Amino acid sequence: MPQVTFIEHNGTAHTVxxxxxxxxxxxxxGNAVPGIDADCGGACACATCHVFVEPEWExxxxxxxxxxxxxxxxxxxxxxxSRLSCQIPVTAELEGLVVRMPEGQH
Amino acid sequence: MNDAPxxxxxxxxxxxxLPLDKLDPGQPLLFKNQEHYPYFARLRAExxxxxxxxxxxxPYWSITRYNDIMAVDSNxxxxxxxxxxxxxxxxxRRPEVRRESFIAMDAPRHDEQRxxxxxxxxxxxxxxxxxxxxxxxxxxxxxxxxxxxFNWVEKVSIELTTQMLATLFDFPFEDRRKLTxxxxxxxxxxxxxxxxxxxxxxxxxxxxxxxxxxLWNERINADMRPDLISMMAHAEATRHMTxxxxxxxxxxxxxxxxxTTRNSMSGGLWALSQNPDQYxxxxxxxxxxxxxxxEIIRYQTPLSHMRRTALEDHEVGGKLIxxxxxxxxxxxxxxxxxxxxxxxxAFIIDRKRPRQHLSFGFGIHRCVGNRLAEMxxxxxxxxxxxxxxxxxxxGTPKRVLSSFVHGIEELNVVIPA
Ligand code: HEM
Ligand code: FES
Numbered sequence: 001m002p003q004v005t006f007i008e009h010n011g012t013a014h015t016v017x018x019x020x021x022x023x024x025x026x027x028x029x030g031n032a033v034p035g036i037d038a039d040c041g042g043a044c045a046c047a048t049c050h051v052f053v054e055p056e057w058e059x060x061x062x063x064x065x066x067x068x069x070x071x072x073x074x075x076x077x078x079x080x081x082s083r084l085s086c087q088i089p090v091t092a093e094l095e096g097l098v099v100r101m102p103e104g105q106h
Numbered sequence: 107m108n109d110a111p112x113x114x115x116x117x118x119x120x121x122x123x124l125p126l127d128k129l130d131p132g133q134p135l136l137f138k139n140q141e142h143y144p145y146f147a148r149l150r151a152e153x154x155x156x157x158x159x160x161x162x163x164x165p166y167w168s169i170t171r172y173n174d175i176m177a178v179d180s181n182x183x184x185x186x187x188x189x190x191x192x193x194x195x196x197x198x199r200r201p202e203v204r205r206e207s208f209i210a211m212d213a214p215r216h217d218e219q220r221x222x223x224x225x226x227x228x229x230x231x232x233x234x235x236x237x238x239x240x241x242x243x244x245x246x247x248x249x250x251x252x253x254x255x256f257n258w259v260e261k262v263s264i265e266l267t268t269q270m271l272a273t274l275f276d277f278p279f280e281d282r283r284k285l286t287x288x289x290x291x292x293x294x295x296x297x298x299x300x301x302x303x304x305x306x307x308x309x310x311x312x313x314x315x316x317x318x319x320x321l322w323n324e325r326i327n328a329d330m331r332p333d334l335i336s337m338m339a340h341a342e343a344t345r346h347m348t349x350x351x352x353x354x355x356x357x358x359x360x361x362x363x364x365x366t367t368r369n370s371m372s373g374g375l376w377a378l379s380q381n382p383d384q385y386x387x388x389x390x391x392x393x394x395x396x397x398x399x400x401e402i403i404r405y406q407t408p409l410s411h412m413r414r415t416a417l418e419d420h421e422v423g424g425k426l427i428x429x430x431x432x433x434x435x436x437x438x439x440x441x442x443x444x445x446x447x448x449x450x451x452a453f454i455i456d457r458k459r460p461r462q463h464l465s466f467g468f469g470i471h472r473c474v475g476n477r478l479a480e481m482x483x484x485x486x487x488x489x490x491x492x493x494x495x496x497x498x499x500x501g502t503p504k505r506v507l508s509s510f511v512h513g514i515e516e517l518n519v520v521i522p523a
Contacts, residue, residue: 039461045180045468048461067180070470073217076228104229106477 002095006033006051009103018090024061024099025049025086037105042086047071048105049085050078054098061088061097077102121145126153130161131168131509132196132434134295137410138507143451146170146439155423163196166413166432167425170439172446172464174423178414178435180469185414185433186212187471189354194412195510196434207354209362209471219355220474222341226274226334227478235273239482242269243489253523255500257516262486263371267364270482274363276333277321288314289364292357298507315353322352334359365511366408367479371486372503372514373406374398377453379499384455392491398455399483404463405453407438410512412467437464438512494521 001017006028008014018027028036028049040046044067053061058081064072068087072078085099121129121144129145136142149156149170156168169175178185189210192198208219225231246265250256264286272282291310294300301307318335325331326339338344338355347355378385388394414433419426427433441463442450448457466473473479490497498520506513 037461039466040176040180040468041459041462043176043180043468045176046472070213070217074220074224074470074472074474076225102229104232104477106227106229106232 002090002092002097004090004094004097004099006036007098007100008035009101018094020090020092022090023086024051024088024090024094024097025084027090028085035101035105036085038086044068044071044084044087047075047084050075050102050105051083051085051099052079052102053081053083054100055081057094057097057099060091060093075102076104076106121148126156127159129153129156130158131156131436132158132161132163132166132411134297134507134509137509137512138505140505142410142438142509143442146436146442150439150443155425155427157425164198164432166196166434167427169422169433169435170443171423172440172443175435175437175440175464176468178422178433179412179464179467179471181420182212182470184417184420186417187216187414188212191415192413192432194414196411196413196432197510198432206351207358209358210354213470216470218343222343223334223337223355223359224474226332226337227475229477231332232477232481235478236481236485238273239270240485240489242266243485247489247493250521252521255518255520258375258519259368259372259514259517263368266371266482266486267368270367271360271363274334274359275321276331276335284314284317285360286364288357289360292361293365293508293511295508311353311357314356315349318352318356319349362473363475363478365513367482369408369511369513370403370406370479370483372517373408374402374483374487375497375519376499376503376514376517377402377405379497381453384453388455388487389491389495392488394455395484395487395491397457397460398487399480400460400463401453401455401457402483403465403479404441404447404460406512407441407465408512409465410438410509411436412471435464437467440464497521
């Protein structure tokens with residue numbers, strides 16, 4: 001299982017094992033990483049699983065879908081590297097991935 | 107003899123014996139009497155995507171299961187919120203009183219306007235507001251009578267949500283009860299009696315517009331400040347609104363932030379009083395407030411539904427919904443769906459995934475104020491637990507006549523001296 005790291009807004013890092021085929025959001029929630037609320041449970045319908053993907057990883061995590069962009073529109077502090085972690089499938093290629101979290105999910 | 111399926115004022119009391127095609131779960135009286143739950147239980151089991159051909163609101167579809175609601179709510183390409191198609195409630199607004207606000211708009215206009223007001227509830231702003239909300243909450247709680255009966259709705263729920271709204275709008279504090287009044291007028295069912303006709307409603311709301319227009323004019327020429335009116339007056343997407351659109355957005359924010367939070371403040375106390383084991387659990391471990399707050403919002407479901415209009419033929423749960431059909435997503439039913447939520451009829455303050463509920467909707471219209479509402483409730487319960495060992499509830503709540511706003515008008519309590 002690839003290891004991925006979530007960095008909270010305050011700088012606290014959480015490195016967890018992410019199960020292949022599940023989403024990055026599920027890796028966070030399943031390992032009780034604070035700061036990923038995921039209210040909708042991965043349906044791309046709440047934008048409370050918002051993360052910033054470190055630039056060197058963008059190619060491997062893929063591009064936003066249209067529905068994802070529509071939801072991200074309303075998240076606070078959206079940046080070009082904003083993604084919804086429930087829309088990022090965990091693959092072997094993501095070994096060592098680092099994502100950061102916004103101040104709050106809303 | 108009246109041969110209508112449901113003569114006015116009288117309800118079919120046996121939701122399980124009626125022929126399915128006569129089942130009309132949207133009747134306001136069902137909600138006032140809290141008799142709607144078994145109707146939805148039957149629909150979820152037997153006909154989860156249900157068509158009612160005749161009702162006081164005309165023909166409509168009922169979406170009753172959690173997953174189907176999620177699918178409709180997040181499919182805004184097919185399911186429109188547009189005011190000109192009838193809007194977002196089971197009751198179609200008459201064309202001449204249809205008013206625009208972004209909750210009743212589709213993309214892209216919705217997106218622009220929503221972006222203009224959402225920064226006020228961004229995480230940094232919420233953190234700033236927390237201190238003020240706590241001070242006001244403490245003041246209200248400290249002023250409550252001891253050892254005598256009073257209406258919790260009036261003295262706590264309404265007072266606190268109104269003060270909160272006054273803060274958000276930077277509205278003259280001494281006039282704050284006007285906000286509550288306008289909110290009630292905007293949503294009242296005519297049968298409930300607060301307003302007797304649409305004309306009367308419009309007259310009262312015209313006063314609301316006049317009042318706010320004065321504030322707008324003061325603020326559009328002043329420096330930008332972090333209140334909702336200044337934000338709307340200064341944002342490109344909203345500064346050119348017509349008076350009608352301005353009124354629409356005002357009402358949206360007043361109603362959005364008023365009724366819903368108010369009824370969660372009342373509903374939470376009622377739920378705890380009915381579940382003494384949960385109340386004890388809370389007293390023993392106040393840290394559970396964090397998971398209790400979303401549970402209160404799920405359990406109460408302050409808005410029973412949102413409505414959409416189909417823009418094209420589309421299948422949901424095996425039924426073909428036709429272009430132009432009215433589609434009602436019953437959040438109150440999805441929130442009791444045991445295929446999505448374990449033991450959904452129970453009020454449990456320490457659920458593992460308490461935010462897994464439909465009360466705020468999902469998709470691009472998902473409630474802007476959801477974290478603000480949660481924060482208000484969290485502060486309220488923190489401060490209650492610090493000062494009142496017990497609040498005794500007397501009798502049963504008096505409910506609002508509406509299948510949209512799931513509200514409590516009266517909840518009598520005593521705080522022991
Ligand atoms: C417990 C309290 C609340 C509940 C249950 C609630 C519920 C809802 C629901 C169901 C929707 C529509 C979702 C949809 O169509 O999919 C909504 C939208 C909205 N709510 Fe709330 N709300 C609450 C508190 C608030 C507060 C405090 C505010 C004020 C800041 C607010 C402002 C809004 C606005 C502006 C919208 C329109 C969003 C849009 O169309 O994009 N709400 N709310
Ligand atoms: S979990 Fe809701 S959008 Fe990702």
